[in-house]
Amino acid sequence: MAKLNFGGTEENVVTREEFPLSKAQEVLKDEVVAVIGYGVQGPGQALNQKDNGINVIVGQRKGTKTWDKAVSDGFVPGETLFEIEEALEKGTVICYLLSDAAQIALWPTVKKHLTPGKALYFSHGFGITFNEQTGIVPPADVDVFLVAPKGSGTSLRRMFLQGRGLNSSYAIFQDATGKAFERVISLGIAVGSGYLFETNFKKEVYSDLTGERGTLMGCIQGIFAAQYDVLRSKGHSPSEAFNETVEELTQSLMPLVAENGMDWMYANCSTTAQRGALDWWKKFRDATKPVFEELYESVATGKESQRSIDSNSQPDYREKLDAELKELRDSELWQAGKTVRSLRPENQAVEA
């Protein structure tokens, strides 16, 4: 394991160089990896493992759309695709990739099949950390660990196909076999991680819930909406407001941040922009920090996990989420965005 300096703090990371795929294949050669659930992470992780030569099967409910998706992705019913319970029985590593809320309902069934020496794998610290809410308490004689890809399962698969790798965190909650470390790292490499950094279940879930509610998803939509509304209220057109709020960010500036950091992006903008951004960023930090404090508190007290469980355990949770997503999609901001996207040269029909 390499120790790397992250801005002055040393942390453990495992890279593909020190733990190559061939080593992961060797460690996992006698394992049957059962991916339970085929939503967003399920396909990404199962397909990457399959392409990496791991013995992977999928457990999914027959007669669902996702069963059909697994078939069209190349999983063969009766060979590599099974009803959930059959997959649980066959698997020596159980990748528990149902939605966090659904994991609660299926837990008694999963537990039944966790015979000594098997491994229970999560991609989130949710179920274990909030076990008073989820009831997920694994038996003592199985390994329990997580590999949490830091991004959508869709990106995990796309980046794998491009020969790249999304980074993941990993954590060991329980090492019953003495082999939890080599098992979890092998799985992390096999699912297509670019590299793995160490955490624990609690830190993974606290940071993940904060990040997705915060800058990654909740906050970013909030600040987009705020700036867009102000520009519109001052008489700017939708296309101007959208371009100046979203399009320029995703198309031009964020790729520069991704490539080489914030100062590099700033340095590639005008000195006028640099002067203004350097003057204003601290004001935005100070304005939002109390909201982030409130958010972290809401995560740490279990309020966020309880809300997620309560709402996503309703029979019509999908329809309700879809209705709220539709509201976003139908907003002027994102409707303007749709037209802006259609105008990107790469989205224009190629002229004869």
Ligand SMILES: NC(=O)C1=CN([C@@H]2O[C@H](COP(=O)(O)OP(=O)(O)OC[C@H]3O[C@@H](n4cnc5c(N)ncnc54)[C@H](O)[C@@H]3O)[C@@H](O)[C@H]2O)C=CC1
């Ligand atoms: N969506 C993502 O890209 C990421 C997800 N994660 C974590 O990975 C895990 C899986 O998440 P997703 O892939 O988003 O899940 P998901 O919401 O896509 O659901 C996964 C599967 O659960 C099935 N399912 C739902 N309710 C069920 C029930 N009552 N009985 C049986 N099956 C049921 C669905 O049919 C689907 O196949 C979670 O722990 C999540 O926090 C971690 C990183 C990113």
Ligand SMILES: CC(=O)[C@](C)(O)C(=O)O
């Ligand atoms: C994509 C990811 O890592 C998230 C945002 O945490 C999630 O989907 O739960």
Ligand SMILES: [Mg+2]
């Ligand atoms: Mg995440």
Ligand SMILES: [Mg+2]
């Ligand atoms: Mg998450």
